[in-house]
Amino acid sequence: MFSINTSDTDLVGLSTPDPLRYAFSRKKGAHAGGHMSAIAPERVQEELKGALRFASTNIGAARCLYIHIPFCRVRCTYCNFFQYASSKTLMSQYFDALVKEIRWKSSFAWSQSAPFQAVYVGGGTPTDLSSEQLKVLGQMIRSSFPLTADCEITLEGRVNRFDTQKFESALEGGFNRFSFGVQSFDNTVRLAAKRLDKSDYVMDRLQSMVRYNAAPIVIDLLYGLPHQNLENWQHDLESYLESGVDGVDLYQLIEMKGLPMERAVEQGKLPMPADTAMKATMFQMGVEFMAKHHQRRLSVNHWASGNRERSIYNSLAKTTAEVLPIGAGAGGNINGFAMMQSRDMDTYIHAINQEQFPTMGLMQVAKDAALTSAIKSAFDRGVLSRSRLDKVAGYSLFEALKPLFEAWQSNGLVDVDNHYVQLTLAGQFWSVTLAQNAIQIIQENSKSALSTQVIIDAAVA
CATH class of the missing domain: 1.10.10.920 (Arc Repressor Mutant, subunit A)
Known part of the structure; x- marks a missing residue:
């Protein structure tokens, strides 16, 4: 016992x-997690090459690909992931290195030994890439890695500057799922969070992409932000239905520590965000709203409006699925090792040019x-x-x-x-x-x- x-x-x-x-x-x-033990820095390259050199022995196991695009036009007040501003020159240099990393990592026996069920291109704001870059990236994913016939290839981002040309280029490249961080449809909440664009534009872009009927469109809504209350949260939920998108994640604001939001609150520029009790009430409203409108529940935080949205990557990433990381700041796990790639752009680009793993930390996954x-x-x-x-x-x-x-x-x-x-x-x-x-x-x-x-x-x- x-x-x-x-x-x-x-x-x-x-x-x-x-x-x-x-x-x-x-x-x-x-997120919940377990314990891992660190690999000595001098052994990192050898261990990772060994993990990828041979075909996977875990035949039939789930595997995913995660690609990180570490650029944003602005840093949202609640965001802990901001790395670099969306400079065209720097993004071009980064994209060249990303292409090299895809070619290099896809050449390993492990990468070719079994198909990937899901690919997630996250950030940052991947939709800040140009139309041509999005098309090339999608095509490279499909041509470089073995994918299942129904592989879910998600492009994450925001509707800001993601115009029709970019959307069509992404579709042409092979992306078949799009996830947009809306967070709120309320203009006061959006402005305080430094979200770009007014709610009318956001709604218009979402409905425009939905009308294509070409791929699932899903959105994130965040509750607990400054200026949010039960009234505008109810409006956010109703706006989800109005948009016609295929699914929604309801996430709560967890921490402010070290974020721009914390400083703005301390300086009196923003009101305090919702406390835990208020966020619990918002969660309850969300759950009851989704049930009332017969939305299909995929997890405690995610719903689909129909059968099209599957959320494969998000589901598999919480299991024992192996995740091959690509890009500065990407994280993953392969063959018993968990890793995080360097966030520093110069370090990342130099490592990829030398065909070295840009890993800033390698951990042996716990036996449990x-x-x-x-x-x-x-x-x-x-x-x-x-x-x-x-x-x-x-x-x-x-x-x-x-x-x-x-x-x-x-x-x-x-x-x-x-x-x-x-x-x-x-x-x-x-x-x-x-x-x-x-x-x-x-x-x-x-x-x-x-x-x-x-x-x-x-x-x-």
């Missing part, structure tokens, strides 16, 4: 009449990575299966975690039976926190068991 302190409110939440808003003081972060991924994926879907969890763990983990599940149930976060743990509305809002807490319990008990075994082995010796 696991040692689980069910009186630890940081672990099981508070016993409160309103767990949606007050089960925990705040979310732990945007598959289990950690299974838990993250399950909580993202909103339901944890006993059979699936025990199969991945290789032992009766569901039963070992039962005291944790029952404590969550007592606090209104989940419903538990002999086969499943299903997140309540409150549990869905706190899903990342719950996943992280489950992973924490498993890792703590695994360390305890390992320490005990070491002591026993020493005594026997």
Whole structure:
């Protein structure tokens, strides 16, 4: 049996009449995760070449490609990903290096040994690339890597300056899904967040692309921003339906630490963003709105308006799928290694020109990575299966975690039976926190068991 302190409110939440808003003081972060160990810098190049030199032995496993475009015209006040302003000269130099990296990495045996199910071009703002660059990039992806027949190739960005010519060029290049960070349709909220363009223009561009009927169009809406209230959040939800797009992600503002928003609030230039209780109310409004209008739920945060939107990359990235990273600031995992590529442009370009991996950190994935991924994926879907969890763990983990599940149930976060743990509305809002807490319990008990075994082995010796 696991040692689980069910009186630890940081672990099981508070016993409160309103767990949606007050089960925990705040979310732990945007994503759950596990532990990894660092590879010595002098071994990085050799280890990565070894990982890619041979064909994958994990035949049938899911794999994705992530390509990072680290440029934006402006930095949004809530954004922690801004790297470089969209200079045409610098973007041209970067694109040349990106093409070289695609050619180089696609030449490895690992890259050619199995098809990729999903490709995601993110940023930054990939839609700041020129029409010709978008077309070339799409064509290179399709010609350089083996892809499944139904491979989802997503281009992320904003509608700003993504005109009809760019859209048609991207389609011609082979992109078959488009994801736009709208965040809000309210002009006051947009201006405060430094989002470009007025809401009328955003709506017009979205509806124009939808009318092509050529690829799924999905959007992100962010709740908890300065100047957001329940009234304009309701309008955002209604605007999603009005736009006619194929899907929507509802994300909450997590942290302000170190962001332009924090400084603006401190200087009195922006009001405080919503607190956790208000964001919980907004989440509830979103869930109830989507249910009322019969939107198909793909995860705790993502809905589709019909059968066209699949969100393959986002789903696979939360599992044990391998992700080949390309571009400055791209992250991924291959053959038991997790990596992040350098964000520094000069470092990145120099490394690619030398056919060196521009990796600023290489980690050995933990032995329990598959289990950690299974838990993250399950909580993202909103339901944890006993059979699936025990199969991945290789032992009766569901039963070992039962005291944790029952404590969550007592606090209104989940419903538990002999086969499943299903997140309540409150549990869905706190899903990342719950996943992280489950992973924490498993890792703590695994360390305890390992320490005990070491002591026993020493005594026997």
